[in-house]
Amino acid sequence: MARLWFCLLLEFCSMLDTINGYYNERRSQCLYSSRDLNDMVYIDSYIFNKVEYIWFNSTVGKFQGYTRHGIYNAERFNNDTALLQRERADVDTCRHNARNRYSCIIDKTVEPQVMVKSVKQSHGSQPAVLMCSAYNFYPKFIKVTWMRNGKEIEGGQTSTEEMADGDWYYQTHSHLEYMPESGEQISCVVEHASFKQPMEYKWDPSAPAPERSKIAIGASGLVLGIVLSAAGFIYYKKKATGRILVPT
Ligand SMILES: *[C@@H]1O[C@H](CO)[C@@H](O)[C@H](O)[C@H]1NC(C)=O
Ligand SMILES: *[C@@H]1O[C@H](CO)[C@@H](O)[C@H](O)[C@H]1NC(C)=O
Numbered sequence: 001m002a003r004l005w006f007c008l009l010l011e012f013c014s015m016l017d018t019i020n021g022y023y024n025e026r027r028s029q030c031l032y033s034s035r036d037l038n039d040m041v042y043i044d045s046y047i048f049n050k051v052e053y054i055w056f057n058s059t060v061g062k063f064q065g066y067t068r069h070g071i072y073n074a075e076r077f078n079n080d081t082a083l084l085q086r087e088r089a090d091v092d093t094c095r096h097n098a099r100n101r102y103s104c105i106i107d108k109t110v111e112p113q114v115m116v117k118s119v120k121q122s123h124g125s126q127p128a129v130l131m132c133s134a135y136n137f138y139p140k141f142i143k144v145t146w147m148r149n150g151k152e153i154e155g156g157q158t159s160t161e162e163m164a165d166g167d168w169y170y171q172t173h174s175h176l177e178y179m180p181e182s183g184e185q186i187s188c189v190v191e192h193a194s195f196k197q198p199m200e201y202k203w204d205p206s207a208p209a210p211e212r213s214k215i216a217i218g219a220s221g222l223v224l225g226i227v228l229s230a231a232g233f234i235y236y237k238k239k240a241t242g243r244i245l246v247p248t
Pocket of ligand 2: 072073
């Protein structure tokens with residue numbers, strides 16, 4: 001898969017004079033679009049009230065000035081060999097930081113936890129619905145397909161988009177609508193950057209439906225709660241009516 005990486009790293013250094021409305025800004029950018037970082041360019045800009053007056057481009061290798069003040073100071077900066085050397089070395093810092101970002105964030109992968117379960121059982125001519133859920137994976141790109149007896153199923157599938165959990169991880173859910181046949185093997189196939197090969201998760205029809213038992217437990221809890229609070233209320237009422245007020 002060919003992917004185009006484009007990153008723009010900004011570091012701001014700003015000075016604001018709120019009384020007179022002056023705004024001085026220094027902006028450093030590391031620009032690159034290739035994975036090997038060979039096209040890295042470092043841009044260092046000096047900006048006053050939105051006007052860029054000094055500009056360093058690592059490909060050019062020296063400061064360039066715009067406006068009279070900018071031209072004068074760019075020449076002054078270029079006369080300072082130590083400063084120029086430091087500025088030229090910053091493109092290597094860009095590469096160093098970008099490599100760290102690749103290894104610490106972009107290239108990291110986390111395997112999804114995959115579950116296949118029944119959403120609806122088949123009744124007469126009504127199709128059955130299965131759901132294949134993938135949780136807590138990174139990065140976002142994932143492919144979920146279904147197989148019946150080792151062959152990919154065409155149609156009958158709907159997938160949600162990859163949903164961000166808000167903690168760098170994603171989840172996705174794929175539904176399959178199908179007419180069950182005896183002796184068949186249905187499985188969910190997941191392809192993800194964290195896997196060396198597509199992973200197959202078989203649907204086991206003998207597994208208990210956990211949703212139903214959860215609902216049953218919840219319902220019994222609710223009934224028990226109502227009974228106990230009713231008993232408590234009746235007890236309280238009885239006690240309250242039985243109390244005799246004695247004047248002091
Ligand atoms: C930096 O300078 C090179 C050479 O002049 C130019 O091709 C490139 O577009 C400049 N980069 C930016 C971001 O302006
Ligand atoms: C930069 O150096 C040149 C040559 O030494 C000198 O003529 C010029 O005045 C210097 N410019 C500034 C702004 O310091």
